[in-house]
Amino acid sequence: MAWIVENRRTQVVEKRETPYLTADMKIDLANRYFPRYPTKRAVLLPALHAVQHQYGWIPTQAMEELGEFLGLQPAEVMDTATFYEEYWLKPKGKYLVAVCRSLACELCGSTELTKHLKKKLNIEPAETTADGKFTLVEYECLGSCGTAPAALCNDVLHENINPESFGHWLDTLPEDPHEYHDSSVTWDETASAH
Amino acid sequence: MPFTEPVLLKRINADPAKRKLHFYDDYVATGGYKGLEAALQMAPADIIKTTIDSGLRGRGGAGFSAGQKWSFIPKEKRGPHYLCVNADESEPGTFKDRYLIDYDPHQMLEGIAIACIATQCDIAYIFIRGEYHRQAKVLEHAIKEAYEHGIFGPQGIKGSATKLECYVHKGAGAYICGEETGLLEALEGKRGWPRNKPPFPAIAGAFAKPTVINNVETLAAVPHIIERGPIEGPRWFKSMGTPSSPGPKLYGMSGHVNSPGVYEDELGITLEHAIKLAGGMKGGAYKASICGGISMGVLGTNQLDIKLDFDDVRFRGGCLGLGTAGMIVMNEHTDMVLALRNCVRFYAHESCGQCTPCREGSAWMRKILDRIVDGGGRAQDLEMLLELEKTMGIMPGTTICGLADGTAWATRTFINKFYDEFAAKCPETPVPQFSLKRGSLNVLQPMGSNTR
Numbered sequence: 001m002a003w004i005v006e007n008r009r010t011q012v013v014e015k016r017e018t019p020y021l022t023a024d025m026k027i028d029l030a031n032r033y034f035p036r037y038p039t040k041r042a043v044l045l046p047a048l049h050a051v052q053h054q055y056g057w058i059p060t061q062a063m064e065e066l067g068e069f070l071g072l073q074p075a076e077v078m079d080t081a082t083f084y085e086e087y088w089l090k091p092k093g094k095y096l097v098a099v100c101r102s103l104a105c106e107l108c109g110s111t112e113l114t115k116h117l118k119k120k121l122n123i124e125p126a127e128t129t130a131d132g133k134f135t136l137v138e139y140e141c142l143g144s145c146g147t148a149p150a151a152l153c154n155d156v157l158h159e160n161i162n163p164e165s166f167g168h169w170l171d172t173l174p175e176d177p178h179e180y181h182d183s184s185v186t187w188d189e190t191a192s193a194h
Numbered sequence: 195m196p197f198t199e200p201v202l203l204k205r206i207n208a209d210p211a212k213r214k215l216h217f218y219d220d221y222v223a224t225g226g227y228k229g230l231e232a233a234l235q236m237a238p239a240d241i242i243k244t245t246i247d248s249g250l251r252g253r254g255g256a257g258f259s260a261g262q263k264w265s266f267i268p269k270e271k272r273g274p275h276y277l278c279v280n281a282d283e284s285e286p287g288t289f290k291d292r293y294l295i296d297y298d299p300h301q302m303l304e305g306i307a308i309a310c311i312a313t314q315c316d317i318a319y320i321f322i323r324g325e326y327h328r329q330a331k332v333l334e335h336a337i338k339e340a341y342e343h344g345i346f347g348p349q350g351i352k353g354s355a356t357k358l359e360c361y362v363h364k365g366a367g368a369y370i371c372g373e374e375t376g377l378l379e380a381l382e383g384k385r386g387w388p389r390n391k392p393p394f395p396a397i398a399g400a401f402a403k404p405t406v407i408n409n410v411e412t413l414a415a416v417p418h419i420i421e422r423g424p425i426e427g428p429r430w431f432k433s434m435g436t437p438s439s440p441g442p443k444l445y446g447m448s449g450h451v452n453s454p455g456v457y458e459d460e461l462g463i464t465l466e467h468a469i470k471l472a473g474g475m476k477g478g479a480y481k482a483s484i485c486g487g488i489s490m491g492v493l494g495t496n497q498l499d500i501k502l503d504f505d506d507v508r509f510r511g512g513c514l515g516l517g518t519a520g521m522i523v524m525n526e527h528t529d530m531v532l533a534l535r536n537c538v539r540f541y542a543h544e545s546c547g548q549c550t551p552c553r554e555g556s557a558w559m560r561k562i563l564d565r566i567v568d569g570g571g572r573a574q575d576l577e578m579l580l581e582l583e584k585t586m587g588i589m590p591g592t593t594i595c596g597l598a599d600g601t602a603w604a605t606r607t608f609i610n611k612f613y614d615e616f617a618a619k620c621p622e623t624p625v626p627q628f629s630l631k632r633g634s635l636n637v638l639q640p641m642g643s644n645t646r
Binding site: 036037044046048079080083084103106108140142143145148157189 | 283292323328385528536540
């Protein structure tokens, strides 16, 4: 929920020596995104995406580094980051399995899908398996109402899901999530437009 | 000439096995970018006039005239103008924009280029929702192609004086960013909290500069009108649809139908016809249908004859409007209390928290509905729900944006049109004195045999 605000007054920020926002990331962000927007703050959403892509979540220290990089207060970064559901402010599993629970999917069996996955992975929604491989969540509409029930597994949308076979398929995923790609993306996606 | 052949879907095969993604070469080979060439020969004011004449109404939900919207942008340029494309398609039941991007991204890019010529925009941001990973990749690639072929970039659109940059901006999972000013806040790197209006985005939008915000489908329709010229274009567009809602429309059919998917037809077809397009009912007779995303409310069992255009759904159908024309069709075994609970849970989850009536109202409505679903429905619960829904939204004037109106209309139409079903779960319910006109429900389907 977007509007829940946590009490962070007593929060201790865990620090590590090596920065999360590496020099390479900074150069990439600056080259790619600074020319696009008239303000630096507008780069915040892409920058948070970049951090999350790299580490799987957004540590508080990374938010402080982003604040310094973009000329913002750490609180301003956190203000934005806490609003959006896709940003994980605590570690999640290697694979995020997000089942759509909105009306069309519910009519077509998303409840059974969630139930099956809960049993298979032995976790409740918003929890991570003990081996750290899977995190199960329920999302609102994924824009796949015509092909319900649907679920996202990291960046890849799965449609018309059969709970049984989807459960089996999860077992075949590679250990490194960066090796798992959308097979329908057949063009070179790494080349930047500009 | 009524609707005879697909317009927006002309490159997308009806057979899923034969569909393919059209990149630049395929797009041009099938007549693409002709509208842009025509637009480059026209004065900006003429493009706007042609679009106003065509009667094209925004396909994102509100149904506001697209040309009118463009005409609000100051003619005298004092700084940069921006175009924001609203591809933050998060309304349950809606998946038409995703379909257009998935198979025919250049159609929209052509519309962007034309809109930017008309409104003298310098940068177009395509705000796409974070969950659309593949679609963002498709767009990135299509934009790259458009740069290579001289549509975007510093050399000017096809060598003309108008320079245009185009970027994809990914959201991060917040329904409220589909609200136009919430989208602007998210673009600027802030929380997606909708802004108070005025000032309207046409005067002070993104980065406090004049900004046009259009839906994907609206922009995709523009090239087809401009291509046919200032006289023939509007005439052709108006030959489809109804006088007040002309043109073709994408209907997103989902739920209990045999072949769910996106179908194109003219505006003003009946709900019955739309269900027929989607292969008819699955698993039982028709009971109800969400019309145009859950925010618009629900059409009842005896409303199969409602015409799906921007007016009939509203005035005869008793819903908020046509919205995005994303229909979630429900068969006779559907439990309407569960369905409403799902809708209200959505709003309680997605309320941005700025305005108290929406934040608290939707949360309490969810709690009440949870209790009813759990079997603890009480006599006064329905009254309470109907009282709550009257206090929230732009229409009673208590919130900044329309999210709460969506909550209110969903609740109002569900309860009024299926009153007996709700009352059965809330024993000893007196008929509320402040109830709106009761939906004329005449057949009550047996409960219990839920196919889900």
